[in-house]
Amino acid sequence: MSRFLCSRMQALAPYTPGEQPSDRKYIKLNTNESPFPPTEKALRAVAEAAENLQLYPALDGGKLRGAIAESLGVSYDEVIVTNGSDEVLNLCFRAFCSPESPAAFADITYGFYPVFAGYNCVPYEIVPLKEDFTLDSRDYIGINKTVFIANPNAPTGIFLPVSEIEEIVKSNPDNVVVVDEAYIDFGGESCVPLVKKYKNLVVTQTFSKSRSMAGARLGFGIACPELINDLYRLIYSTNPYNLSRLNMAAGLAAVEDSDYTRRNCAEIAKTREDFSRKLKSFGFEVLPSLANFVFAKKEGASGRMLYDRLRAEGILVRRFDSPRISDWLRITIGSRKDMNTLAEKLRLITENLL
Numbered sequence: 190m191s192r193f194l195c196s197r198m199q200a201l202a203p204y205t206p207g208e209q210p211s212d213r214k215y216i217k218l219n220t221n222e223s224p225f226p227p228t229e230k231a232l233r234a235v236a237e238a239a240e241n242l243q244l245y246p247a248l249d250g251g252k253l254r255g256a257i258a259e260s261l262g263v264s265y266d267e268v269i270v271t272n273g274s275d276e277v278l279n280l281c282f283r284a285f286c287s288p289e290s291p292a293a294f295a296d297i298t299y300g301f302y303p304v305f306a307g308y309n310c311v312p313y314e315i316v317p318l319k320e321d322f323t324l325d326s327r328d329y330i331g332i333n334k335t336v337f338i339a340n341p342n343a344p345t346g347i348f349l350p351v352s353e354i355e356e357i358v359k360s361n362p363d364n365v366v367v368v369d370e371a372y373i374d375f376g377g378e379s380c381v382p383l384v385k386k387y388k389n390l391v392v393t394q395t396f397s398k399s400r401s402m403a404g405a406r407l408g409f410g411i412a413c414p415e416l417i418n419d420l421y422r423l424i425y426s427t428n429p430y431n432l433s434r435l436n437m438a439a440g441l442a443a444v445e446d447s448d449y450t451r452r453n454c455a456e457i458a459k460t461r462e463d464f465s466r467k468l469k470s471f472g473f474e475v476l477p478s479l480a481n482f483v484f485a486k487k488e489g490a491s492g493r494m495l496y497d498r499l500r501a502e503g504i505l506v507r508r509f510d511s512p513r514i515s516d517w518l519r520i521t522i523g524s525r526k527d528m529n530t531l532a533e534k535l536r537l538i539t540e541n542l543l
């Protein structure tokens with residue numbers, strides 16, 4: 190840290206992303222990327238868009254914004270397109286949280302929420318999940334704070350029914366509720382239709398998982414036009430050209446090729462169920478997941494040990510230091526072949542055969 194860093198920023202505790210190693214080739218199941226490449230249509234669209242890179246890109250999400258709106262049955266002014274969904278989540282902390290309206294989120298959830306709160310200097314309340322890692326919606330009824338809920342939750346994969354989220358939104362009319370649906374396309378039901386009914390709801394989604402475009406950095410938010418305007422006000426105060434010609438072209442092709450996304454999601458969901466069944470048959474506890482990852486542990490085997498042994502075998506998964514989940518692994522659902530390799534390694538390691 191240099192002596193020039195202002196004291197506010199010295200207190201930051203930055204997010205720790207999953208490893209992106211370059212030392213050797215791994216089976217990479219640690220950052221919830223898709224095992225499928227992006228749609229071929231995106232490759233062609235990107236090459237075409239590259240011909241105009243001397244020009245600034247379109248503002249306000251360009252054509253992509255309208256395409257997202259149409260695909261979700263909302264209007265253009267109910268959509269904001271951002272540089273990954275991390276950008277729209279950060280904007281929500283900045284726009285809708287304050288000392289008078291602190292943030293509230295679970296103890297076990299997306300690790301970036303406390304970091305965004307710190308970055309934006311807003312206080313937050315941690316609301317512990319129940320013993321079984323489910324969220325008790327009663328904890329949020331009338332909580333009077335800006336609520337952030339990942340649904341399905343990460344790293345657990347557990348899905349909270351839309352009816353329970355609606356009760357939370359309804360009971361906090363003077364606060365914004367943000368539902369982070371980064372993993373919604375793998376089997377959950379989206380809250381997007383509720384946006385027409387509630388003026389205090391923001392739903393965020395991403396192109397990084399179901400649409401195989403983590404490298405493009407594209408996300409979006411859906412909310413009533415007033416909230417979307419608030420968020421664009423912040424974009425225009427920081428980085429109006431928040432999207433490149435290349436990622437917008439890729440994103441548009443992905444929205445237009447929704448069949449490809451649907452097929453891939455169905456395949457991932459099927460692999461997830463087969464993989465979970467297999468781990469359970471080896472004595473693992475596996476939480477019910479509607480995401481493109483599972484959260485699993487084996488009694489008597491520490492998370493650190495399993496992680497280290499798998500790494501030595503050329504397989505990367507995600508582990509966490511937080512004491513409540515330190516023995517759990519978050520495992521991305523990759524190709525069938527990779528999941529079979531991983532399952533077999535886990536069996537051998539936990540049966541002391543490797």
Ligand code: PMP
Nearest residue numbers: 273274275299343371395397408
């Ligand atoms: N929300 C959750 C719950 C996530 O796990 C992630 C991915 N790490 C994101 C949002 C952000 O993803 P991206 O910025 O790639 O859209």
